[in-house]
Amino acid sequence: MFTTVLTRGPVVRPEIARITGLSSAAVTKAVKPMIEAGYLAELTQSVRAAEGAGRPAYPLAIRADREFFVGVKVTADELIGVITDLRAEVRAASRMPVSGRSVEQVVADVAALVAELTPQFADRIHHVGVSVSGDVDRPGGLVRYSPFLGWRDVALAELVGAATGLEVTVENDVKALTVAEQWFGEGVGADSFALATVGVGIGCGLVVNGRLVPGGYGVAGEIGHIPVAAGDGPTCHCGSRGCVEAIASEEAIVARAREAAGDPGLDMAGAILRAHDGDAAVRAVFAEAGQAIGLGLAAMVNLVGPERVVVSGEGLAAYDLFEEQIRAAFSRQAFGAAERCPLVVRPLPWEEWARGAAAVSIQSLFAP
Amino acid sequence: MFTTVLTRGPVVRPEIARITGLSSAAVTKAVKPMIEAGYLAELTQSVRAAEGAGRPAYPLAIRADREFFVGVKVTADELIGVITDLRAEVRAASRMPVSGRSVEQVVADVAALVAELTPQFADRIHHVGVSVSGDVDRPGGLVRYSPFLGWRDVALAELVGAATGLEVTVENDVKALTVAEQWFGEGVGADSFALATVGVGIGCGLVVNGRLVPGGYGVAGEIGHIPVAAGDGPTCHCGSRGCVEAIASEEAIVARAREAAGDPGLDMAGAILRAHDGDAAVRAVFAEAGQAIGLGLAAMVNLVGPERVVVSGEGLAAYDLFEEQIRAAFSRQAFGAAERCPLVVRPLPWEEWARGAAAVSIQSLFAP
The missing domain is CATH 3.30.420.40 (ATPase, nucleotide binding domain)
Incomplete structure (x- = not known):
């Protein structure tokens, strides 16, 4: 439901019902807590239904600034980090060389990058997505195997969570990019x-x-x-x-x-x-x-x-x-x-990889 | 819901709720019309929940004989037909050479094969599945392209429906076999x-x-x-x-x-x-x-x-x-x-292809 509004822009409730296949009662019920939590806003300008008849409808829109998300792509040499809003639009970006490839070093570097990026958004940041190439078990929060980093079975979500105080989602880097396209791009x-x-x-x-x-x-x-x-x-x-x-x-x-x-x-x-x-x-x-x-x-x-x-x-x-x-x-x-x-x-600057990681953390919040 | 009982054998309501993720109230509500329509039966022998506590539970089972289904695989030379029950178990089978590859000939042959197979099940047969190799549009009931038959854009579902008086589902033959595995086999x-x-x-x-x-x-x-x-x-x-x-x-x-x-x-x-x-x-x-x-x-x-x-x-x-x-x-x-x-x-006798077509017609009834 939320993803329909997220990906289709301002949209009226009957349209949400049509796209999701939910009843209008179900849509109204689902929308209410999201408006109360501030993720959705009801636009004050009404639109008439296409048929010209019926009650005026107030479109719902995402409040993009309600919450911000960190995305970090880890490579063997460098971290790329971004802050995005709820629509996965990049609002800040930064890079940092890794101080080494050990788990401790990378986790400390990720925490430092997050600390550098987050101050101006601090009270509205609760989630970070981290993407790594290789075999990643997202539900388990594990990097099972990363050939470039030489890691096996690293509980990265837990470690980054302890170091940053944020909710962490880890994902394979290509899958994370795919999620960004699925929710906010060609997909x-x-x-x-x-x-x-x-x-x-x-x-x-x-x-x-x-x-x-x-x-x-x-x-x-x-x-x-x-x-x-x-x-x-x-x-x-x-x-x-x-x-x-x-x-x-x-x-x-x-x-x-x-x-x-x-x-x-x-x-x-x-x-x-x-x-x-x-x-x-x-x-x-x-x-x-x-x-x-x-x-x-x-x-x-x-x-x-x-x-x-x-x-x-x-x-x-x-x-x-x-x-x-x-x-x-x-x-x-x-x-x-x-x-x-x-x-x-499509060209792919490195920041897009980090945006993919942020998109995964947005997805974890709304479609866990 | 129905497919859970169909594929897992006799199963108690709490187990259905666990597998489907539905609430027990929703399961009870969904089960009722299926019992009334005779597709499901409540077994009289109760089983205790694994924990040993709670009320006794009556497992639900498919009434396999409630309805029968025809499946026909069309090849360039021959038709293979079967009758299956609700569990896709073959109850009768027959083959027939095609009298020609024109649409009219094949439709008439399919109707003749159905007429040969159905008498002993007649009042409990309402659906036939027909499978053909090539590009088949199942929702549209169309064979878009069949290289072996030389057909393009044939409204096969409608034609077989008119010739047999049954509800018809058409599907690509390999996809039909896959459905049979998905619902009743390795899948x-x-x-x-x-x-x-x-x-x-x-x-x-x-x-x-x-x-x-x-x-x-x-x-x-x-x-x-x-x-x-x-x-x-x-x-x-x-x-x-x-x-x-x-x-x-x-x-x-x-x-x-x-x-x-x-x-x-x-x-x-x-x-x-x-x-x-x-x-x-x-x-x-x-x-x-x-x-x-x-x-x-x-x-x-x-x-x-x-x-x-x-x-x-x-x-x-x-x-x-x-x-x-x-x-x-x-x-x-x-x-x-x-x-x-x-x-x-897995060996694959030709009748298995026809059983795949029957499985598709079962699926159309319960998961259209």
Whole structure:
């Protein structure tokens, strides 16, 4: 109910009833405590129902300033933090290098970042979301496995809670971004959609039948480990062969570009530069990466059938070098009507990852 | 509510409340009309609550004979029909060759098969489910596209309804099988599971977040069109390259076995015979098919994260020739904890497909 108002903007009660399938009595009953708690406000300007008849209706709107939320994305080198309002709009942002990768150091750093960000919102901040790449057990508040940090079974929610005094929700970083899209972005109103991230890893968050796909064993959306070249592809860090990630992750692109250019010191920025300068061998490396990503996206769409796909991630810096191949491979591989599924390309500054973590904490409050 | 009793067997009201999350008052209220309509019966033998205290509870059970359902699977050559009870247990079965592939002929044949099957259950049959391979719009009652029958946009539900006088539900055949597993088989109690079929095509039905995955554009579960050998694989009938189906469908296996054996007249039974006789080249064809299927299953599990996978289909006649490769490729490609997802192998006689269609008609009655 709340999410309907949250995501559809000011909306009258009959419209809420229509969207949620609840009776008008149920809507009125559900709305009352939310108005009393200050999360919803009744606008004073009435609108007439579309039919022109009936009583005037007063639209309900979110009071975006009623509460603020912290979101922190933890990487191996840096923390990115934001404060958002109830609509997940970013109101403040900050970054901080981590002082080390031990659990104690990262928890202390998160607490310091929160302390830096929150003063001006202090009495209206009660929740923080923390996102980490890897296997995260959100209901349990656990980071089960984080390869970049080298953590296993860390009770991160409890530790950050003790250090900050806030309610903590932890989530996998790609799933957190997906929640932000589901509630506040391209996923609004979609029964199914996918968010794919291209960069250090190739990941994917999925919403199917209106809810995030958690994975029966905590694994889902691993578009990077679809084997598109099992016979003749390169070895992947997962132990298999020809995975999308073995061809199109930043590390894979850099390794292949170094070989193509005969320059063992080349980095990603250098590879992009060479490709833009017309180096055919390096351009081919990006083209192959684009093809692998396009095939992976098509395999995902053929299986899961999302209504649309958002393609994002820090790897988009090189997007002009492989967009054509992504789209061509996607079109070729998409099965039948699945080709109609739009690919929406979206830049992804690091603050968006932190906003994803904040969105998860908003979701925890209203749809625990 | 009904599905809880349906799928869990006799069960007391407090248990229903626990499973469904409804209040006991809501359960009592929901149960009453179902008892009155004769779908549920209260068993006279009481059971004490586990705690030993409280009032005695009378378990509720399905009255399996209260109503019967027809299920018909339509293939290009033959109709397979069954009658099931409310628990989807088959009570009668029959087959009939189709008199032709035109819509009129198939509808008349379906009506004739229904007329043959129903007399002894007549007054307790009101619903028929019809399943067809291809793109089926269940809510619209349409077969949008059936490659084997050569149909486009056929209002099959309406036509069969007019010819039989029954309520008709149409569904894609693999999705119908998946519904049967979801309500009456391996999928009971699973929030997510997958049913993969191996045979003429390689298909997959998915349940995610407790519901069948419909596909935003009607396409989902197309495990056959995951490109596992995009670089060096054979051309697929879909226009792409290296799809699982291009390596492991019955047609692909036969084509490759003919080439391997140098015998253009070889059929599937002959290929299996040769492989069992130790023909190394033909055995390699099955081994490659098994590897492609295993990779496809792993890609699906990496993406969707089902709690378990049922592997089925008429192609299982050759299962001993590729099981080892399926399991090895699956284990190698499954990402992290996804490897724990069990593959349950299940033979699939044609009547099971018809039972799937009947299961869909049961579902339409209770969860429209």
